[in-house]
Amino acid sequence: MKPAAFIVVAVCGLVVLGGGDSALRAQSQAATPLASWNDGAAKQSILAFVRRVTTDGGPDFVPVPERIAVFDNDGTLWAEQPVYVQVLFAFDRVKALAPQHPEWQAREPFASALKGDLKGALAGGERAIAEIMMATHAGMTTDEFETIVREWLATARHPVTRQPYTEMVYQPMVELLAYLRANGFKTFIVSGGGIEFMRPWSERVYGVPPEQVIGSSIKTKYELRGNTPVLARLPEVSFIDDKAGKPVGIHEHIGRRPIAAFGNSDGDFEMLEWVTRGAGPRFGLIVHHDDAGREYAYDRTSPIGTLARALDAAPGRGWTVVSMKNDWKRVFHYEPK
């Protein structure tokens, strides 16, 4: 069984947990487009691109059906520090399931996970991580998993800000999604995270319906339980939607090349390449986490959201690099105290 690579990096991040003051500036939300964006080069590049592709009769006009935009999720639309949200979900699920698995008390990686010893839980490497993922993400129906995710998200809190995770979305990016849709774009999420972990809330939080969410997945099997048809979630990886997997996932789900891509890490490099190297007008954007005051500052050396290759390539490729510190008036959806 191929281990879930997106989790490897994620869980490694747990060891650097901590830090990250959230001295966020309160800012009321205006009705104007991109209200939370400062009027700099990044915002101007977005406005200019949208103007080009929507100017009917112009040389770069793109018909509405071709206006496809793809967004990474972790670190691009919501916070991924100090650790990917889905990893915290998996560890919480280990605790919730422990009463049904008395053997976990004496078996790694579960024994360490239950003691809160994340480093110990990770000592088994990829195999240990895959075990935790499959024990917590498989073995139920798709309907049951959706309920589990909904219920967890309703009560779980970010370890630093104590906010619900759905409040930890980036307000400027939510505005950008809405702005693109108002201009005829269809917006998709293309994430290394689990497709079924995002779908239960993507429509409410981002305005992105489940059929426009692409992510990593495990296999499912159609079967009758008694007289009821269900889709059972199997402990077998189906697809890893990361790095060179992102263009593959985009093609499988969308079937045509998007004209705009938004990411924040080297995991998005191939997606940005695939999208921006097509013919006609193209747009690529990288969210650069350089705001230690309001969020986090990390790029080249961070185990989570490593950004080096894509950052180096950005100038030559014409990708817009967003400075969270300078380009955003406000970071999160919630209003910090």
Next chain:
Amino acid sequence: MKPAAFIVVAVCGLVVLGGGDSALRAQSQAATPLASWNDGAAKQSILAFVRRVTTDGGPDFVPVPERIAVFDNDGTLWAEQPVYVQVLFAFDRVKALAPQHPEWQAREPFASALKGDLKGALAGGERAIAEIMMATHAGMTTDEFETIVREWLATARHPVTRQPYTEMVYQPMVELLAYLRANGFKTFIVSGGGIEFMRPWSERVYGVPPEQVIGSSIKTKYELRGNTPVLARLPEVSFIDDKAGKPVGIHEHIGRRPIAAFGNSDGDFEMLEWVTRGAGPRFGLIVHHDDAGREYAYDRTSPIGTLARALDAAPGRGWTVVSMKNDWKRVFHYEPK
């Protein structure tokens, strides 16, 4: 390598090739919804369902985002007799590629295929069929394959009517797709056929964009050729979207359960079950090919589009069974002479 099951049945159908007069009644297309449908029980059941789910404040009202309808393609939206269109495409591709493969002249199943001896080409069973599929559907980029499909469809003709295949779509079903969309539905295709074989023309012919097409697929790989990023089509089956695979494909691509399903064969049984056994208002419909005069008459004993289990189940499940002969004023999009 798992053989493409949908092709097995398809190619078996070649041996029964022949028959099928197309004494089609010409009928001008009216502007009213479902103009090509006679005013019988089938049409009434469609209208009543749409009224129920769109009546705001009514007990069965369904919000627009939940109005998802899924349609099989072969035999439901376009003709599948005397043989699946994609099979004819594959055999035409063998001929087109033969000059680059001199070894095929002496190697089965290609030698027989090149001589037009389809029965001989099939003597090797599933392995032979898989060989033909992979030789014709893999080994190029996704962009190249799209061009190949477009060019083939522009010139290929149905063996009996001599019409382009895109004229062999069922006019009443095209009207039904449009009627549902006019009532807030999002329409998807869910076919056992190849996803990349349908996407190049589904938007133009059905109004279904590529991102709403679900089908069987082979694997692709992202790579750089020189400096150009491409998706290479690999000779390896990724997913078979047939029978119990249809609910799996629906869930993977749509992420929520549709409320209406339209099919014509036992390959659609699980899709119909999955869709119509959910909570709230549900609609299932089977196109029954009982019109030997205008199209074909086949069900239980046909190797293509076998319809037995689903037909038997329909009354108990409340699925509407459409008699092409009695319920449709007109069959095809093209106007027969």
